Amino acid sequence: MTSKIDFQKTLFPGRDLEKEWKSRYGTYELPPLVELTNKRVDAHALLDEYNTYKGREHSIFEDEVIGYAFGLRYCTPEEYWPMVVHLPSDEATRVQKEVDEERNISWADHQRTLSVRQRLRSVIKLNEDYDPLIDERNYTKMPKNLRGGYIEGVLDMFRANTVRARFVRLRPGEKLVDHIDYNPKYCLKAHIPMTSQSLSYMKFFHKSLGEITYRMKPGRIYVINSGVRHEAINESLIHERIHLVISLDGQQDVFSYVGTNGFAYELPRKKRSWE
Numbered sequence: 001m002t003s004k005i006d007f008q009k010t011l012f013p014g015r016d017l018e019k020e021w022k023s024r025y026g027t028y029e030l031p032p033l034v035e036l037t038n039k040r041v042d043a044h045a046l047l048d049e050y051n052t053y054k055g056r057e058h059s060i061f062e063d064e065v066i067g068y069a070f071g072l073r074y075c076t077p078e079e080y081w082p083m084v085v086h087l088p089s090d091e092a093t094r095v096q097k098e099v100d101e102e103r104n105i106s107w108a109d110h111q112r113t114l115s116v117r118q119r120l121r122s123v124i125k126l127n128e129d130y131d132p133l134i135d136e137r138n139y140t141k142m143p144k145n146l147r148g149g150y151i152e153g154v155l156d157m158f159r160a161n162t163v164r165a166r167f168v169r170l171r172p173g174e175k176l177v178d179h180i181d182y183n184p185k186y187c188l189k190a191h192i193p194m195t196s197q198s199l200s201y202m203k204f205f206h207k208s209l210g211e212i213t214y215r216m217k218p219g220r221i222y223v224i225n226s227g228v229r230h231e232a233i234n235e236s237l238i239h240e241r242i243h244l245v246i247s248l249d250g251q252q253d254v255f256s257y258v259g260t261n262g263f264a265y266e267l268p269r270k271k272r273s274w275e
């Protein structure tokens, strides 16, 4: 069944997603992690905002998409505990309702009929299997009690579109087992650690760079290429690891690091058509 809805025009007006996909860098063209060294975030201000935010602890995205649709059952919500900063846009919710009516099946049930490969393909191709609510790029609506606060200023520090932000907590002694999220052509992930502790770290398993361990510092901004297999470990027995994680729909923030010196590595650089 082909939908009557033109998803690109409705949800991504003025954009050519296919062209963007082709022009973006792939998993092994980007470093696994880049620190945006020219930017600093006030981690205390962010933590204050987080502590007073009476936010929703779950969203459909966390429950359905992470929990089921992408098959990423790598951690239970008790261990890795998100608090949403972005809800789906009104437009995405409206379009999803239309799609559900057209198909005569709820998006969550429809998703269960698809394989992981079909799901990922639908998000890239916006084809007949597409469900707006499983696409991070449609999570752009900030709840009222966060609007006008410091976090908005933090989102403004990025050049790319900031989508689906959330606070993620990794409990003491917990590990987020190694996994791949998706191709960085789709989204990159900015991590801003909010708590100061040296006992948590992230490990990447890169096919040419080998195993790399990063300890992130609070208030710094790290952009992660989650197409490279990675894991996160909190070895502290007392402290939670709290990060603000923001998905970036665009690679503008890491352009100057591509193929040159992401963190400390030289990567092969491909010439692009516009160079």
Ligand SMILES: [Fe+2]
Pocket: 179, 180, 181, 226, 230
């Ligand atoms: Fe991940």
